[in-house]
Amino acid sequence: MSIFLDKNSKVIVQGITGREGAFHTQRMIAYGTQVAGGVTPGKGGTNTESGLPVFDTVKDAVEGTGATHSIIFVPPFAGADALWEAHDAGIRVAVCITEGIPAHDMLRVVATTPGMRIIGPNCPGVISPGKSLLGIMPSHVFKEGNIGMISRSGTLTYEIVDGLTRAGFGQSTCVGIGGDPIIGTTFVDCLREFANDPETRAIVVAGEIGGSDEEDAAAFIKEHLAETPVVAFIGGRSAPKGKRLGHAGAIISGNTGTPESKVKAFGEAGVPVADRPSEIPGLLAARLKPIPA
């Protein structure tokens, strides 16, 4: 099994004829994702180069293909509208890659799209290795297996997953939750899904400075995942306060969002925090080792 995405998930691409949308559609198809078509207003009735049907609206695309999943490549000003259109058309899982959507648009969107799982925005997407890719990750570093991976970053995820794969730890599902202040799916949402996924035997949480998502994750692990091996990493531990580092969410203000608070929270939940990404496979191996009788 996997979370959010499996080999039968039927996908449409919002913004399929744009530069990014077209490029990543090809990569997703090559990986084996069930891409059924896409949406570009005004190009309905045409086909993409690879022969996929293009629709004018998400409603048409869902009715025409039976898709349940959508991946969104639209400019920031159109992000909220695209998510609302997906929700209106009955999409169940929407991955929003777009970076730069105003936080207040997302406040409105998350409050008004019940029943739709939004991943992102400003995220690399989701991959269930060996099954399906709904995102922009370089798929060759991933390998099918039993480790659940959640991360706020894109490239840092690749760095960590590459290490896991090289050490022989394949992954059940990897979710890049996104670096914005307001995101649809948090670490805790992912952990809740992993807790119910029999194929996920251990979990890696790659957080970063800013916000309190890591602290919330630690509290959830302590309460509900005490038996599951979990290893954490926190990016930006050497950053000074008040500096915004790339991700809109990665800013330490006052005493909230500090690495100290996050390390402490994981410590209290019995979760080791790796100082370097390269230490993660070792910490995982130690926690997965069966206790001798």
Next chain:
Amino acid sequence: MKLMEYQGKDLFRRVGIPTPNGVFSTTAADVRDYVAAHPGSWVLKSQVMMGGRGKAGGIKFADDAQQSETLARELIGKVLKSIQNPDGEEVKSLLVEEKVDIASEAYVSIAIDRARKRPIVMVTRFGGMDVEEVAEKNPDDIKKYWIDPATGYSPFIGRRLAFSAGLPEGYRKAFPAILGALYTLFMDFGANLVEINPLVLTKDGRVIASDAKVELDDNGLYKHPDLARWNKQSPADEDQAAAVAIGLGMSNYARFADEPGEPPKTVGTIANGAGLGMGTMDAVKNAGGGAANFLDIGGGAQADLVKKSYALVTADPRVKAMFINIFGGITRGDQVAKGIVEALKGPSPGADQPVRQVPLVVRLTGTNAEEGRAILAEAGFVPVETMDEGAARAVELANANGKK
């Protein structure tokens, strides 16, 4: 974008939040003329971004035109310094406001609660002081409410908060409307924070915003092109301006000051992606060095941007070695390698300054990494395999170069 007080109050008036009477001014002559035309007691408030301007001597009181001109002359051009801002900030403009007779001071703010994904309203009857101090000493006196963006604001929220926070009776009629207007501002202008401290109840029974703190979400600024001019007027963050100038996002470049007790910040860093950028800084620290900067070249970076980024980072004279850490996803390794080779060839035709060269360590993996490594090898570089190895090597080179 952080706004100055006069800009915040401009937005307050647009949504209907009462502010004191007054005028914004950049010259002492204008201040004199205004006060001469409006006799009374006036407050001259220096317009700066930094906190603690009152203690730094940035607020003065004048009772006539002559005095107002003298004080305005004194303030405009003065460099105010505070504990939070030891370097100081020059006063370029003043807000001249009526001096009000204060009966009571309250505090109200709206900010984004990331965890609950809702705007959070905070109210306390202890206004006019540092709210962090109130939070520490009397946390129960700060009343909170999380507004559901699906339904929006309704006056009961303001009434409930006014009662529970124990605001004096004089506030009760005006407060729900003021909070509603503040919520409108928060959502419509896309504010990360709106704060009125103090919200004054005057002896003649008016409720007015005596100060204004507004921080807008940069991602939402495109909706308000008329506010862009403020962005240009604010004291620009040098790093942000430099990033934008070479085509990076505003938050993609930041320099870090040296800190006592920490290794000197001598290693320049460039990575693709914010997470890896932060990881790279951390790796340098773990290797016993100090990262002079954070630079995220973003996804899909082309050779030219890599070259400009290299020049930007090495323009900081503290940088004694460079660590470029690329995990190719959308970013292709060969593009990055071309940029590096180009950068090290010296200035491009037409560039006015040569690019400063420092010892370089490149870690390149992921998409098209082999092609990239081949390009680097051809140009005489040996890329390293891992991030830890690269960081250690860069710290070593920076230390050796620094001793020269």
